[in-house]
Amino acid sequence: MTGTAPGRPDLLRLAVIIGSVREGRFGPVVSEWFAQEARNHGAYDVDVIDLAEAEHELPVAFPEFDKPLPPAVKAVHSALSRRLEAADAFVVVTPEYNHSFPAPLKNTIDWFHAEWQAKPAGFVSYGGMAGGQRAVEHLRQVFAELHAVTVRDTLSFHMAWERFDESGRPRDEGSTAAAEGMLRQLEWWGSALREARAKSPYGSAV
Template sequence: MQDRIRLVLIYGSVREERFCDQVVAWAREQIEQRSEFELSLVDPAVMFRQPGEAREFAEQRHQSLQQLLRADAFLIVTPEYNHGYPAALKQFIDEVPASWEARPVGFVSYGGVSGGLRAVEQLRQVLAELHAMTVRGSVSFTNAWEQFDDQGQLSEPRRANSALAHTLVQLNWWAQTLRAGRERVPYERIRG
């Protein structure tokens, strides 16, 4: 039997008191109920701390880098800011070493009336340039702050839980398939 898929859950926001934490906590809880994934979390807020800051942050940054480099798949939780994705998330994608090539990426988005879908559509273009494979399934929270209660729980979880389960099935299939492909022919040989 193949090893479990190493799935990295990425925070898309670095703002203080961000809503992203609630959405990530929900996604994490759902993923941890599944046996096919080995889950790790990466927070760009930790990645961009200054080198002179506390030693614990340097250790967290090192661990995050290792998780990114070992990943089989990614799930990005992103808000939508001004009809687009956060600048810090773009900086993270551009500057932090990760094995995006020939790996699947899924999305959980949140925002106002669009539920973050405009951010996701733009991210699909960016990740295609990095040779990542974005999955069609996704989760979108319209007016997200109205869907979570004071304890961070979804008031009506059925639809979101189902959408995430579908996205995870797609991520797992693509991760298994692409991992087998990379083992047969290293992606660097066909990248062009």
């Protein structure tokens, strides 16, 4: 799903990744709200990537390095690779499972490498009392290993199912201001790193 005014070169391409694939998940509510906040911000062309969709399902067993991917896996990998490669910035929307983030999200991250490099990443977490913050702690370490830059500000929804109203909007009016703060940080890093990548491809530096 793409966002506002696709194709405008002045807009940053923001991929919002829904990290939970669990049945009955709350992630789409949080993700749809945040994606709309990003569109309203005005600097982004938003692409929502829902890992629960069959078109994004990648196997948990990695093939041998010297063997080609099976055709079905290659098709999924190539399609998702194109969307991640096109992004100038990422926002991962994640719950917290057992003090960390969901296994399907880690599996998807691990299938790619250069697609993440030299780009900023932000996080929106949700859950019970911890609000998914421990999942974000682990994701920061993972994205650092992938040569991505994680922005300081995050959004965290404690007892998330109680924090959103029937229309899918947070009951706390401060949530919009918090989203705007993170989006501004992503915009700065996204613009700076896009310019840097255009000047000197990051792969040549590592």
